[in-house]
Amino acid sequence: MAFQTLLFYLFGTVLLAAAAAAVTLRNMVHAALSLILSFFTAAMLWMLLEAEFLSILLVLVYIGAVLVLFLFVVMMVERHTPTIHRRRNYRIVASAVAAVMVAELGMALLAPDFSPTAQPLPAPLEYSNTKALGSVLYTDYALAFEAAAVALLVAIVGAIALTLRVRPDHHRQNPARQSRVRKQDRLRLTDGRSEPPC
Amino acid sequence: MLSLTHFMLLSGALFAIGVAGVFVNRRHALVLLMSLELILLAVNTNLIAASHYLQDLAGQAFALFVLTIAAAEIAIGLAIVVVVFRSRETIDAEDLSEVRG
Amino acid sequence: MSVAQEMILMLPEIVLVVGACFVLLCPRFLAWPLTMLVLAGTVGAIVATAPEDPALLMTGMFERSSEIDFLRILICVLTVLILRYARGHPVSPDRLQSNEFYTLAVFGCVGMFLISGAEHLITLYLGLEILALSLYPMIAMVRDDGRAGEVALKYFVLGALASGFLLYGMSLMYAVTGTLHIGELASQLEQLEMNRVLLLGMVFMLAGLAFKLGATPFHMWLPDVYDGASLPAVTYLSAAPKIAGLLLLLRLFSDGLMALAVDWTTLMMVLAVLSLLLGNLVAIAQTRIRRMLAYSAIAHTGFVFLALGAGTPHGMSSAVFYTFVYALMAAGSFGMLLLLNSRVAAEDIQDFKGLNHSHPWLAIMVLILMFSMAGVPLTAGFYAKLYVLQAVVDAGLWPLAVVAVLLTVVGAYYYLRIVWYMYFEEADRPAEPGEDSAHVFLVSANALVLVLIFAVPQPWLEMSRDAARVFVGGQ
Numbered sequence: 001m002a003f004q005t006l007l008f009y010l011f012g013t014v015l016l017a018a019a020a021a022a023v024t025l026r027n028m029v030h031a032a033l034s035l036i037l038s039f040f041t042a043a044m045l046w047m048l049l050e051a052e053f054l055s056i057l058l059v060l061v062y063i064g065a066v067l068v069l070f071l072f073v074v075m076m077v078e079r080h081t082p083t084i085h086r087r088r089n090y091r092i093v094a095s096a097v098a099a100v101m102v103a104e105l106g107m108a109l110l111a112p113d114f115s116p117t118a119q120p121l122p123a124p125l126e127y128s129n130t131k132a133l134g135s136v137l138y139t140d141y142a143l144a145f146e147a148a149a150v151a152l153l154v155a156i157v158g159a160i161a162l163t164l165r166v167r168p169d170h171h172r173q174n175p176a177r178q179s180r181v182r183k184q185d186r187l188r189l190t191d192g193r194s195e196p197p198c
Numbered sequence: 199m200l201s202l203t204h205f206m207l208l209s210g211a212l213f214a215i216g217v218a219g220v221f222v223n224r225r226h227a228l229v230l231l232m233s234l235e236l237i238l239l240a241v242n243t244n245l246i247a248a249s250h251y252l253q254d255l256a257g258q259a260f261a262l263f264v265l266t267i268a269a270a271e272i273a274i275g276l277a278i279v280v281v282v283f284r285s286r287e288t289i290d291a292e293d294l295s296e297v298r299g
Numbered sequence: 300m301s302v303a304q305e306m307i308l309m310l311p312e313i314v315l316v317v318g319a320c321f322v323l324l325c326p327r328f329l330a331w332p333l334t335m336l337v338l339a340g341t342v343g344a345i346v347a348t349a350p351e352d353p354a355l356l357m358t359g360m361f362e363r364s365s366e367i368d369f370l371r372i373l374i375c376v377l378t379v380l381i382l383r384y385a386r387g388h389p390v391s392p393d394r395l396q397s398n399e400f401y402t403l404a405v406f407g408c409v410g411m412f413l414i415s416g417a418e419h420l421i422t423l424y425l426g427l428e429i430l431a432l433s434l435y436p437m438i439a440m441v442r443d444d445g446r447a448g449e450v451a452l453k454y455f456v457l458g459a460l461a462s463g464f465l466l467y468g469m470s471l472m473y474a475v476t477g478t479l480h481i482g483e484l485a486s487q488l489e490q491l492e493m494n495r496v497l498l499l500g501m502v503f504m505l506a507g508l509a510f511k512l513g514a515t516p517f518h519m520w521l522p523d524v525y526d527g528a529s530l531p532a533v534t535y536l537s538a539a540p541k542i543a544g545l546l547l548l549l550r551l552f553s554d555g556l557m558a559l560a561v562d563w564t565t566l567m568m569v570l571a572v573l574s575l576l577l578g579n580l581v582a583i584a585q586t587r588i589r590r591m592l593a594y595s596a597i598a599h600t601g602f603v604f605l606a607l608g609a610g611t612p613h614g615m616s617s618a619v620f621y622t623f624v625y626a627l628m629a630a631g632s633f634g635m636l637l638l639l640n641s642r643v644a645a646e647d648i649q650d651f652k653g654l655n656h657s658h659p660w661l662a663i664m665v666l667i668l669m670f671s672m673a674g675v676p677l678t679a680g681f682y683a684k685l686y687v688l689q690a691v692v693d694a695g696l697w698p699l700a701v702v703a704v705l706l707t708v709v710g711a712y713y714y715l716r717i718v719w720y721m722y723f724e725e726a727d728r729p730a731e732p733g734e735d736s737a738h739v740f741l742v743s744a745n746a747l748v749l750v751l752i753f754a755v756p757q758p759w760l761e762m763s764r765d766a767a768r769v770f771v772g773g774q
Contacts, residue, residue, distance in 0.1 A: 005200055012208045019212055019236050023219030023229060035232050042239050049205070049250040051258055054242075057265065066269050067235075073276045074228055077283050090222050098218035105210035108495035109203050114475070116202040120253050133258055141259050143357035147413055147425040148266045150316060154406045154429055155270035157323060158436030159277040161399035206474060213467055220460055230456050237463035241470050248474035256479045257470075260421050264466060267428045271459055274432055278439050278455055282448040 007048060015041040032074045036067050050123060053130040205247035213240035227282070231275050238268045305356045308363045310344040311371065312412050319405040323398055334382060334401040338375045341408070345371055353769065359480060360419040366765040367415055370542055373623065374411050377539045377630050378404060383741060384634040385531030387641040387733045400437060404535060407433035411543040417550055420469050420479040427465075427511075430543060431458050434536060441529040450527030457510060457520045465507030471500030481555040488558035501559050504551060505566055512544045514600045515573040525593035530640060533589065534633035537596065538626045545622040548607055549770040553615055557771075560610045567608035568699060574601030575703055579710035588648050591713060592632060595672060598710055599625045605703055606687040609694040616767035617686035620760060624671070624683040624752065631668050631745040635661070638742055641733030651717050653726025661732060661739070662721045664746040671749045673714035674707055679752035686760070 018038035025031040039058060046055035108114065137145060219233030242261040249257025306313070318337030325333050345368050353364035382404060406429060413426030435458065439451030473479055475496050476487040488497070506517065513521035525533050552563055578598025585591040603625075606618035638661070639645040655662035671680035684707060691700045752759055 008200055008204060008208075015208070016211055016215065019215045019239075022232050022236065023215060023222060028228060031229060031232060035235060038236065039239060042243060045205070045208075045243065046246050049246050051246045051250065051261075054246060054258060054261055054265070057262075062265060062269065066272055069276065070228075070231070070272070073279060077228065077279065090224065094218040094221035097221055098214040101214040101217060102211055104499065105214075106207065108499045109206050109210070111495050113492060113494040114203075114496045116251060116474075118251055119199075119201075120251055129258075132255060133262070136255050136259055137262070140358045141263075141360070141421065143360045144259070144263055144419075144421045144425055147422065147429065148263050150406065150409060151267055151270050151425060151429045151432055153320075154403065154432045155273045157399055157402055157406075158432060159273045161403075162274075162277040162281050162436050162439055202474065206471075209470075213463075216463070217460075220456070227452055227456075234456070234459045234463060237460070238466070241463065241466040244467070244470035244474060248470065248477070252474075252477045254477055257473055260424075260469075260473070260479060263421055263425060267425070270432055271428070271462075274435050275455055275459065278435065278448060278451050281439055282452055285448055 004048060008045070011041045011044045011048070014038075015045065028074050029071070032067070032071045035070070036063055039063050039067060050120075051129060053133050202247055202251040206244060209240040209243040209247065212243065213237055216240060227279050231272060231279070234275070235268065235272065238264060300354065300356070307348055308350060308354055308356055309361070310348050311341050312409060314341045314344045315405055315409045315412065319402050319409065322405055323402040325398070327397055330397040330401050331382075331386070334405060335379060337405055338379050338408070342372050342375050345375075355418060356416075359482075360422045361413075361416045362418045362769075363416055364769050366762075366769045367546070369762045370546065370619070370623070370766060371412060371415055373626065374408055374415075374539045374542055377542075377626055378408055378535075380630050380634065380741060380745060381531075381534050381538055384630075384637045384738060385534060387735045387738055388530055388637050389641070400440065400531075403433040403437050407437075407535070408539070411539060411546075414543050414550070415546050418481050420473075420481065420484075423481075423547065423550060424462075424466065424469070426543075427547065428462065430540060431462065431511075434458075434532075434540070437532045437535060438524065438528040440532065446527040447529055447532075450524050454520050454524045454528075461507045461510030461517075463507070464503050464510065468500045468503030468505075468507060471496055471503065475500070481550060484555045485557055488556065491558075493559075497559065498562060501556055501563055502566070504556075505563060505570075508544070508547060508551070509570055511547075512541075512600050512603075513597055514570045514604055515577040515597060518574070518577065518597050518600075521597060522590050522593040525589045525596070526587060530589075530633070530637055534630070534637060537592070537633055538630040541596075541600075541626050541629065542622055545603060545618060548603075549615065549618075549767070552607065553767075553770040564608045564610040567604045568696070571601045571604035571608055572699065572702060574598060574604065575706045575710075576601075579706045582710065582713045585713070586648055587646055588636060588650075588717075589646060591648065592629075592636075595710070595713075596629065598706075599629075599672075602684065602687055602703070605699065606690055608699075609690045609696065611690060611694050612767060612771055613693055614687075614690040615770060616760070616764040617683075617690040619766050620763035621683040621687055623759065623763060624679045624749070627745065627748060628668060628671050628680060631664075631742060631749070632672070634738070634742045634745060635665055635668060638735075638738055639730060639732045641735070641738075642731045645730065648717060648720065649727065650730065651720045652724040654721040654730050656726065657730050658732060660743070664743050665721060666718055667746040667749055669714040669717050671746075673711040675711070677750065677753055679749040679756075682753060682756050 015038050018034045018041060021034040022031050022038060025034060040063060043055045043058040046058065216233045216236035219236060220230060223229035223233060242264055245257040245261040245264070249255065314337065318340065322330055322333050322337060349365040349368055350363055353362055355362055382401065410426045410430030410433065413422055413429065417423035417426055435451055435455045438454055439448050441447040472484065475494065476484055476491065478484055478487055510517040524536070556563060574597050578594045578601055582591050582594035582598065585594060603618050603621055606614045606621055608614070639650070651665070654665065667678060671678035674680045674684040688700045688703060691703070
């Protein structure tokens, strides 16, 4: 138990430090990399909470695909202005907002009327988090599963509609027309004599 | 001994960092997107912690859907950033002076 | 209930999703007729499959009750109207990316339908996000104009932040109550001792929704979006999603969090008064018609919060009626704006000058729309405001009703200014509205319905009352 507590504080510290770095670092690429670090440590914390499937998902899919896409866009957009300038008064306001929120939450969570003491039973050896999640996902949450699929489709349509550029001067192949071409469309037989000079 | 309160305080702090990031980076679209990611990460940590301590899978299922939507949202967000970048060659939200609340 | 029966009751959603896929893939010239077909088919499916009793579907994640079907039909009708209005505009979807625009519009309806029946926080959240994910690209879509992208970015960031707040509130609720089911949440909350984590969760949820709906002090995106996005996208945003917003509030607060009503009614009243104050006062200073309509939207949102803040069934039904009328007024106003803008830009309030001289019929329609927005008798807007005020007074909050009346009178000024310009000022340059007769007919019908509702209010009020009853505290 004590070892888990140690891990919690270790990962928690790294998580918060990386998150703070992600929103304050001046170099955009560094900021994106700290974001990846914070997600990675969050995945470790989820592992501590025995949510193995989501934890692995976060590393493989989320960090592997989404955040790397993020890094691509950062590098594409940030060629010209790699550093960020922030105003001082924004920083003060933001720190104040964060401090107030943490204080509020701390007061609420540490108040005596909220004291969850329940400790979960250790899971049996043959328990599989993935299997358990899968079995509710396609039954209890079938509607949500479909709706999430719709949301992803909407995102695909939206993102392509926004970024697809059809340039009028762009030369494109039309395979249907290419395969329909006959010999006489393209080939003209002449009698071999050179044209008289004009 | 770890309890739900520990994890909720941690995710609360993460959430606050995310919100503060939105305030501090009002000028910069990409860092704004990163702050939004952190907010959703805090939400997911909260849900998973609650799910673990309540021995109830609903929280993990919700976290899975939040993760899905977060990916969809970031795709749209990056697409909009690219659109703005193409039209202006800048994504500094304050150079865009025409639009004012 | 068997799977087949559930599928039949889910038919409207299925028609919408399948239809949206066809709209996406069909040839460009078919996109418009197919969209109309899909929406008409959805209305048909709603009417044909209306159940006698409310039915819980899909393992309790979705509720189908025929009492709120009229709001779902209204969502479809408004979408049809809006897409038709948008066709004549120079940057109409037809001339841009018709398939994508119409697909997103239909998917937006899917999101709103999911919200309308959500019995589970996951369904609610996914519905909200499907709607939002359709709206962001629609707003960013006019790419030749740099402003649309910037405005979309602003809307996106604040929208995503709002979702984050809402979700964080939900996660706190879940941590305390251990359930995501709205009905179970309601019964859990009644048994639980009040604690600050619950209150904090409620505040986060309300802040997120206030962001989404554009209530002061979370309104800052709304004037920019109304002003900077393309007119077709703004028109879509301004009407049907307001109904979805109301349904969200009713589902979450009146249905799920009724046990915390003492606290959220107070907060809603604060939001209501601030929105009325800011919306009505700032609208006076506007010269661009779209910004004026944006501040007017904030003020109207204030009225909806005022009605819900009464915390009584009467307040809820008046909120439903108000939103119903407001969505029609907003669609009509933007339809009129699209008509006036279809050949020349007429975005300034000054452009209404002398409209009566050149186009007396259109002037009458604008008159009806503006009177209804202001709440002048002989139009539906009058009844809508009256019922809200009655509900507020019944709840014993008459000082708030007095404040609302005073601010409404102030707000009437900027609607009536347009009427004044139309009838009593000379035009600087002649108005050139479009000559699309179907568009003129639809806008006129849209405006005249507002008079009809004033003349025969009873059936609409009955429907609003029945709809509100669905949400009363999990009963």
